[in-house]
Amino acid sequence: MDNxxxxxxxxxxxxxxxxxxxxxxxxxxxxxEPNTNVCPICLGLPGVLPVIxxxxxxxxxxxxxxxxxxxxxxSKFDRKNYYYPDLPKNYQxxxxxxxxxxxxxxxxxxxxATRRVGITRVHMEEDAGKLVHGEGGADYxxxxxxxxxxxxxxxVSEPDIRTPEEAKAYLEKLKSILSYIDVSDCKMEEGxxxxxxxxxxxxxxxxxxxxxxxxxxxxxxxxxxxxxxxEIKRQCAVWAAGGTVESETRAWDENKGTTVPMRSKEEAxxxxxxxxxxxxxxxxxxxxxxxxxxxLPELPDARARRFTSEYGLSAYDAxxxxxxxxxxxxxxxxxxxxxxxxxxxNWVTGEFLRLVNARNLEIRDVKLTxxxxxxxxxxxxxxxxxxxxxxxxxxxxxxxxxxxxxxIKEKGLVQISDEGELSRIVEEVVTxxxxxxxxxxxxxxxxxxxxxxxxxxxxRGKANPQLVNRLLKERI
Amino acid sequence: xxxxxxxxxxxxxxxxLALSEEEKERFRAQLSSVLxxxxxxxxxxxxKVAPTYHVLPIQNVERxxxxxxxxxxxxxxxxxxxxxxxxFRVPRIx
Ligand SMILES: [Zn+2]
Numbered sequence: 065m066d067n068x069x070x071x072x073x074x075x076x077x078x079x080x081x082x083x084x085x086x087x088x089x090x091x092x093x094x095x096x097e098p099n100t101n102v103c104p105i106c107l108g109l110p111g112v113l114p115v116i117x118x119x120x121x122x123x124x125x126x127x128x129x130x131x132x133x134x135x136x137x138x139s140k141f142d143r144k145n146y147y148y149p150d151l152p153k154n155y156q157x158x159x160x161x162x163x164x165x166x167x168x169x170x171x172x173x174x175x176x177a178t179r180r181v182g183i184t185r186v187h188m189e190e191d192a193g194k195l196v197h198g199e200g201g202a203d204y205x206x207x208x209x210x211x212x213x214x215x216x217x218x219x220v221s222e223p224d225i226r227t228p229e230e231a232k233a234y235l236e237k238l239k240s241i242l243s244y245i246d247v248s249d250c251k252m253e254e255g256x257x258x259x260x261x262x263x264x265x266x267x268x269x270x271x272x273x274x275x276x277x278x279x280x281x282x283x284x285x286x287x288x289x290x291x292x293x294x295e296i297k298r299q300c301a302v303w304a305a306g307g308t309v310e311s312e313t314r315a316w317d318e319n320k321g322t323t324v325p326m327r328s329k330e331e332a333x334x335x336x337x338x339x340x341x342x343x344x345x346x347x348x349x350x351x352x353x354x355x356x357x358x359x360l361p362e363l364p365d366a367r368a369r370r371f372t373s374e375y376g377l378s379a380y381d382a383x384x385x386x387x388x389x390x391x392x393x394x395x396x397x398x399x400x401x402x403x404x405x406x407x408x409x410n411w412v413t414g415e416f417l418r419l420v421n422a423r424n425l426e427i428r429d430v431k432l433t434x435x436x437x438x439x440x441x442x443x444x445x446x447x448x449x450x451x452x453x454x455x456x457x458x459x460x461x462x463x464x465x466x467x468x469x470x471x472i473k474e475k476g477l478v479q480i481s482d483e484g485e486l487s488r489i490v491e492e493v494v495t496x497x498x499x500x501x502x503x504x505x506x507x508x509x510x511x512x513x514x515x516x517x518x519x520x521x522x523x524r525g526k527a528n529p530q531l532v533n534r535l536l537k538e539r540i
Numbered sequence: 541x542x543x544x545x546x547x548x549x550x551x552x553x554x555x556x557l558a559l560s561e562e563e564k565e566r567f568r569a570q571l572s573s574v575l576x577x578x579x580x581x582x583x584x585x586x587x588k589v590a591p592t593y594h595v596l597p598i599q600n601v602e603r604x605x606x607x608x609x610x611x612x613x614x615x616x617x618x619x620x621x622x623x624x625x626x627x628f629r630v631p632r633i634x
Binding site: 082083084088089090091097098099100101102103104107115116117118119120121138140145146147148149162195196197198202203204205206207208209334336339341344345346347 | 600
């Protein structure tokens with residue numbers, strides 16, 4: 065397997081979160097009762113006239129620009145014809161030979177190196193409905209057309225990806241960019257981002273193109289990585305055994321940890337694309353493109369570069385903080401109001417993210433505000449609480465949204481910096497542990513840490529650590 | 541251009557149509573005559589004519605991103621050959 069390299073291209077579909085569907089005015093909403101979010105247009109009833117949602121076009125141009133694409137001055141919609149019950153018109157409105165965006169790229173970082181992955185095209189299309197298959201051996205399927213007509217972007221990468229890690233990094237970067245420009249929720253688990261992969265392997269460095277397979281049914285970024293790993297292994301084994309890889313569609317089987325054949329790949333000509341006569345061509349003026357470009361927010365790469373220069377963060381921390389716009393916003397709101405942006409970064413990439421993951425939350429749903437964190441850091445600076453107690457306070461703030469000061473009062477967590485009180489406790493600890501004290505005097509450094517620990521225990525962690533160290537040293 | 545029987549069968553399959561032998565022959569003749577007519581048009585010199593991407597001379601018809609009423613469920617399902625609760629019911633595909 066070491067002598068082979070993989071050639072991977074990804075095809076990503078993202079649902080855009082416009083208010084209404086792509087070509088009709090039904091709400092673009094998830095989770096309604098089956099078939100209650102439809103109208104004659106998305107049902108494909110005869111005689112209706114679809115009209116493009118201006119937000120779909122704006123979102124698509126935004127995404128194209130954020131992915132460094134050229135925006136086509138002239139673009140049109142085509143019908144992709146195929147018969148499937150989740151597609152009420154028997155064709156999908158899509159774009160074929162004149163997609164809206166072409167020739168873009170995005171940069172990914174893997175193992176400290178930056179690689180550029182080309183983006184062949186980004187085009188607009190509509191989603192299909194959902195099929196619910198009858199239980200057991202039932203010979204019927206049920207159709208829910210609520211999702212039919214929801215706007216999608218199809219984003220096709222060049223076959224520039226060489227490893228499963230790069231594929232995952234590409235998806236993470238894509239998700240990050242699309243979330244920054246606020247066009248999609250990009251939740252793979254909920255189906256608002258879907259990914260298929262084209263993959264072939266070849267002897268390393270030869271540049272030949274072997275038959276590729278298309279992998280479907282991957283439901284998380286991790287699944288994409290694992291499926292590609294398994295498929296590389298499988299294809300390498302086929303070639304190594306003197307066989308030939310068949311060009312086919314395969315499905316990732318999570319339980320088996322392998323890909324399995326699906327159906328033979330339909331030829332493009334079978335879709336019999338032709339221009340959709342219902343939808344008129346799109347001509348986008350340079351003015352409109354520059355207006356949309358001027359409205360783009362600062363994108364993750366640029367923001368990460370600024371975080372390293374403006375706040376003195378490492379490239380790694382800046383990358384973690386800027387991967388999500390909500391996280392970067394949270395961080396920046398704190399960093400702007402506190403003297404030490406690196407310390408803020410430690411708290412945000414550390415405790416904050418730990419709790420976000422442990423509680424399985426979205427950052428926007430976190431009750432803790434940037435002001436809360438800054439207040440707490442200032443309380444540490446003032447000596448009101450110790451850094452150790454701060455972790456307890458932070459977790460409480462995170463879960464309840466209360467202010468640090470209130471939590472400290474309620475729980476009696478104020479740091480004990482009273483010399484008299486601490487001296488008394490130090491005395492007690494020393495008296496109670498004559499053996500340990502003797503060890504320390506005989507040069508055992510660890511014994512000292514034990515004694516400090518005992519003082520901390522007696523004060524339930526509230527003792528001022530610097531003061532405890534000094535008092536203890538003086539006493540013994 | 542004469543269509544082969546195989547081509548007719550391929551097109552019929554794509555359209556999910558089950559044709560009898562007699563129909564295949566009938567449609568082969570009809571489709572062939574359509575294509576022959578297209579051949580005549582193809583003979584025209586279009587060297588200096590810009591390609592037509594669309595039959596209408598208008599562009600950029602967009603609608604605002606505003607919600608409208610959806611269809612009541614009973615109307616949505618009124619023509620369904622088979623219904624199952626809120627769903628259209630169809631023969632199983634997979
Ligand atoms: Zn509709």
